[in-house]
Amino acid sequence: MKKILVLHYSQSGQLRQVLDHIIAPLEFDADVQCDYLKITPVPEYPFPWKFYDFFSIFPESVFLEDQKVEHLPTSEEYDLIILGYTVWFLSPSLPVSGFMQSSQAKELFAGKPVITVIACRDMWLTAQEKMKTLITDLGARLIDNVVFTDQGKSLYSFVTTPRWMLTGKKDPFWFFPPAGVADEEIEKASRFGIAISSALAEDREKGNEALLKDLGAASVNGKLIATEHIAHRSFRIWGRLIQKAGPQYSRGRKVVITIYICFLLTLVITVVPLNILLQKIVRPFRKKATARAVHYYEQPSGH
Numbered sequence: 001m002k003k004i005l006v007l008h009y010s011q012s013g014q015l016r017q018v019l020d021h022i023i024a025p026l027e028f029d030a031d032v033q034c035d036y037l038k039i040t041p042v043p044e045y046p047f048p049w050k051f052y053d054f055f056s057i058f059p060e061s062v063f064l065e066d067q068k069v070e071h072l073p074t075s076e077e078y079d080l081i082i083l084g085y086t087v088w089f090l091s092p093s094l095p096v097s098g099f100m101q102s103s104q105a106k107e108l109f110a111g112k113p114v115i116t117v118i119a120c121r122d123m124w125l126t127a128q129e130k131m132k133t134l135i136t137d138l139g140a141r142l143i144d145n146v147v148f149t150d151q152g153k154s155l156y157s158f159v160t161t162p163r164w165m166l167t168g169k170k171d172p173f174w175f176f177p178p179a180g181v182a183d184e185e186i187e188k189a190s191r192f193g194i195a196i197s198s199a200l201a202e203d204r205e206k207g208n209e210a211l212l213k214d215l216g217a218a219s220v221n222g223k224l225i226a227t228e229h230i231a232h233r234s235f236r237i238w239g240r241l242i243q244k245a246g247p248q249y250s251r252g253r254k255v256v257i258t259i260y261i262c263f264l265l266t267l268v269i270t271v272v273p274l275n276i277l278l279q280k281i282v283r284p285f286r287k288k289a290t291a292r293a294v295h296y297y298e299q300p301s302g303h
């Protein structure tokens with residue numbers, strides 16, 4: 001009997017739904033036991049978010065700091081860990097990064113193979129780099145990464161995802177598609193469970209080869225790599241400024257967050273279109289470098 005631990009933190013239930021579809025074929029596998037455990041932050045974050053609460057946790061998310069989590073009710077030894085996480089400000093969500101730095105994570109993860117499952121808007125590269133470090137620090141091995149991103153063009157989800165986070169509304173409006181990962185994508189996720197089931201039957205989780213190759217696990221949009229790098233650099237600078245202004249939810253923090261949002265909006269109206277144009281010009285000369293970066297970020301599972 002193989003034992004899988006499925007860890008996750010999902011606010012709206014979307015990531016949980018993705019994991020349910022991945023795990024569904026394993027539920028029929030008599031040789032596999034799946035234990036689902038939800039990571040619970042202390043205190044819990046309400047959903048949908050209030051505007052300032054949403055931005056108040058920005059610095060701690062970026063620097064992976066100060067997150068308490070509840071102790072999980074398990075001390076079992078697992079053969080495989082599936083870790084589902086969402087991305088907050090280009091970082092693993094605070095509850096998950098908090099858990100990964102807990103003493104319990106050390107006990108559960110040491111020496112274990114890990115499959116990460118991400119469901120986010122569409123910017124997950126930096127978050128996964130941070131997650132790789134957290135996994136390595138626990139003495140575990142990342143063997144696969146599966147990514148689900150929100151439907152529609154990046155420009156549309158830049159509107160539909162925050163609207164969903166701040167109002168709870170996912171429905172389509174005007175010319176915008178619905179928010180979140182497309183239902184068809186979620187339904188097709190069972191292919192990963194089928195592959196995990198056959199890999200476990202052959203003890204392949206014990207090796208270092210990815211179990212989920214050639215299944216479209218993680219497709220990287222080369223056009224977003226530079227934008228994400230620039231955004232993360234600015235997040236680190238503004239994160240420190242916002243932290244200096246006061247503790248989470250304080251008046252001081254609200255003031256700097258307001259300045260930051262004005263800065264961000266000005267950036268979106270001015271620098272972002274300029275950057276899109278600049279990248280269009282530069283792209284033909286950077287084809288090889290972009291292809292190398294895409295290949296790097298798509299590992300270990302590939303697209």
Ligand SMILES: Cc1cc2nc3c(=O)[nH]c(=O)nc-3n(C[C@H](O)[C@H](O)[C@H](O)COP(=O)(O)O)c2cc1C
Pocket residue numbers: 009010011012013014015016054086087088089090091119120121122123124161165
């Ligand atoms: C505070 C916050 C920050 C977010 N930042 C990002 C981000 O940087 N990149 C991204 O692709 N998605 C981002 N998202 C979207 C989430 O990754 C995810 O898609 C959404 O929260 C739904 O997940 P759920 O299963 O927890 O409901 C953010 C969401 C929240 C709440």
